[in-house]
Amino acid sequence: MTRMLLRxxxxxxxxxxxxxxxxxxxxxxxxxxxxxEYMARELPKRGGVFLQxxxxxxxxxxxxxAAAAGVRTMTSSSSPGISLKQEGISYLAGxxxxxxxxxxxxxxxxxxxxxxxQGDYFQATKGGGHGDYxxxxxxxxxxxxxxxxxxxxxxxxxxxxxxxxxxxxxMLGQMxxxxxxxxxxxxxxxxxxxxxxxGAKGRPPNVILSFDLEPQRLKEMNLxxxxxxxxxxxxxxxxxxxxxxxxxxxxxxxxxMGRIAKxxxxxxxxxxxxxxxxxxITLWPFPYEPxxxxxxxxxxxxxxxxxxxxxxxxxxxxxxxxxxTPFYGELGGVVPTPKxxxxxxxxxATG
Numbered sequence: 001m002t003r004m005l006l007r008x009x010x011x012x013x014x015x016x017x018x019x020x021x022x023x024x025x026x027x028x029x030x031x032x033x034x035x036x037e038y039m040a041r042e043l044p045k046r047g048g049v050f051l052q053x054x055x056x057x058x059x060x061x062x063x064x065x066a067a068a069a070g071v072r073t074m075t076s077s078s079s080p081g082i083s084l085k086q087e088g089i090s091y092l093a094g095x096x097x098x099x100x101x102x103x104x105x106x107x108x109x110x111x112x113x114x115x116x117x118q119g120d121y122f123q124a125t126k127g128g129g130h131g132d133y134x135x136x137x138x139x140x141x142x143x144x145x146x147x148x149x150x151x152x153x154x155x156x157x158x159x160x161x162x163x164x165x166x167x168x169x170x171m172l173g174q175m176x177x178x179x180x181x182x183x184x185x186x187x188x189x190x191x192x193x194x195x196x197x198x199g200a201k202g203r204p205p206n207v208i209l210s211f212d213l214e215p216q217r218l219k220e221m222n223l224x225x226x227x228x229x230x231x232x233x234x235x236x237x238x239x240x241x242x243x244x245x246x247x248x249x250x251x252x253x254x255x256x257m258g259r260i261a262k263x264x265x266x267x268x269x270x271x272x273x274x275x276x277x278x279x280x281i282t283l284w285p286f287p288y289e290p291x292x293x294x295x296x297x298x299x300x301x302x303x304x305x306x307x308x309x310x311x312x313x314x315x316x317x318x319x320x321x322x323x324x325t326p327f328y329g330e331l332g333g334v335v336p337t338p339k340x341x342x343x344x345x346x347x348x349a350t351g
Contacts, residue, residue: 008172009034015147018184019154023066023073025059031170032104060088067097070196076102090129094210098157105169107333115333116169121310125284136164137283141259143177238281247276253304263338291318
């Protein structure tokens with residue numbers, strides 16, 4: 001293990017390199033600039049390719065090419081930049097190509113600002129591009145967890161041939177924490193890609209595309225994808241619970257807000273309020289079943305997020321009317337304090 005003091009952006013970059021990343025393509029945007037800088041400095045020294053593309057559209061299509069050639073590849077951006085990559089992300093999903101995409105969310109809509117926000121939840125979890133597809137979406141709440149989830153993202157993306165996204169925000173990207181990183185992965189441990197476009201000497205050629213003018217064949221391709229998504233939903237749901245055994249009010253929050261909510265739970269408990277927390281780690285697949293289970297005995301499920309209530313829709317689907325489902329959110333890059341959230345907890349805990 002290597003112990004390093006890193007910003008969130010730097011930890012993500014270092015973890016990706018240690019995961020066997022070979023090609024990183026980007027177009028710079030705040031608040032993930034340090035990730036780009038780290039990659040530019042470190043990846044070429046360690047046997048990889050760094051390329052700053054002429055646009056976000058170019059960068060995501062370079063990811064498509066590198067993934068088709070069978071190497072671990074990645075891009076990163078922030079909210080407006082991810083919007084520009086959506087067509088290419090849909091192409092990756094349709095062609096069943098593994099890749100990792102990092103979104104350090106910022107305030108929106110439009111150009112917005114460079115403050116942390118969570119308004120890209122729909123875009124990430126409901127398919128921001130066209131067609132019936134999903135990304136594996138992982139939401140870290142600390143810098144060490146960000147590094148761990150990047151390595152997991154490469155692993156899951158390879159296993160299922162589905163693009164994976166790290167959905168974080170500008171606050172996590174800028175904060176510094178000590179991180180313990182494992183040694184670089186052994187290249188022999190990275191799964192082989194017999195489907196990749198690596199030259200056809202001695203074997204039939206591979207063809208990778210997401211285009212088929214014959215509706216029945218395209219339907220069959222979609223059914224293969226849908227079965228893969230069902231398998232991911234069965235096997236890869238991840239979440240964290242805190243103080244849920246006797247909770248009378250359950251907070252559901254992810255990422256930066258999940259981190260702040262832990263402080264809220266501790267303060268609420270000191271004041272005699274039996275608060276608990278469920279923090280989704282996979283936003284897709286979403287932890288519907290754990291929330292459903294807890295809502296059978298917890299009378300109030302409070303969703304807290306830096307948006308107008310995007311994850312709140314999934315929470316309400318999970319609860320299905322078993323409990324009250326109030327919402328507290330902030331917009332435009334405003335981050336609430338634990339005191340402000342605790343006031344909301346008190347209001348709903350007392351009816």
